[in-house]
Amino acid sequence: MENISQFFKLLKNNKGKIFVMFVSAVIFIFVLFPFDDLSDLVTSQVAKLSNNTVYVSFERLKMSLFPTPGVKMDQVFIESIRTPALSASELTITPSVSGMLAQKPYGHVSAKGFLKGNVDLSMSKGQRSDNGVERQRIEVSAKKIALHDLRELANLPVILKGQLNLETTALADLTFQEQPDMDIDLTINQFELPPSNVNTPMGPLTLPDLKLSTVELKGRLAAGQFIIETGTIGKPGDELQGTIKGKIGLTINNRGGMFTHQVGAYDFSIDLKAKKSFQDRAALFLSFIDGFKTPTAEGSQYKFKVSATNPMMPPSIGAAR
Structure with a gap:
């Protein structure tokens, strides 16, 4: 009991030093740490985890703590053997704290310059299906997506042009044991079919x-x-x-x-x-x-x-x- 009392007394007497140490650690981790040098490490780890089927590279990487923890990457380039090369001028990933604790992929992803437009995706816990299967709530908002680039990604047989806007909300089991439920609101402006x-x-x-x-x-x-x-x-x-x-x-x-x-x-x-x-x-x-x-x-x-x-x-x- 005496040791515990001394411990708390030590904390009280040195709270200023502890605060400075904490602030210094945060500044070093989130401001001074050379995250840009992690590009090669991230590229190699993604390639390793995907059995050399996916390669990711970027120019700059920043981490933030407030208002929510997150990671931002600039000039992101993704290559895959299954899809054409993809790029985004800015990619921001903000994981959900509750999702991390539950080991679920909850959070928010924002991609600017993706398919020449902007895409926002958020995932959270959803309602279970009538059969009791766990489902996630997925919301996607896409603005000014180039239909020509989307056509190449989807490998469609005809050439299409225009700008696509999409709003969709889905309840889905990510293993697709059951079919998802989804609402879709889609608009294409200045559509062209040569x-x-x-x-x-x-x-x-x-x-x-x-x-x-x-x-x-x-x-x-x-x-x-x-x-x-x-x-x-x-x-x-x-x-x-x-x-x-x-x-x-x-x-x-x-x-x-x-x-x-x-x-x-x-x-x-x-x-x-x-x-x-x-x-x-x-x-x-x-x-x-x-x-x-x-x-x-x-x-x-x-x-x-x-x-x-x-x-x-x-x-x-x-x-x-």
């Missing part, structure tokens, strides 16, 4: 060039189905404008750490208004839905339904009710 050819179940199809002021899509992913609640294509004045509603099967699978997606049956109701200039340029493309055409003052209106049990099967096209 002339291109794509392979379809009916053979190669030539797509005409198309420019739209905007494309808006609101929907949700639930039980392996992506449901489009409202979809708006173009605006008044565009060569093509209209609406789309429906659903498509979309499941995400975890195959030994490799995540893949599978597209299933779909059923869409589409209402399009095309100006004469677009009709002339897209005559072959529009010939598939010519039977559902109604003449208008500026061109034609097409109202139809398209569905299939499998994306590799020829679709069934019928009149919309």
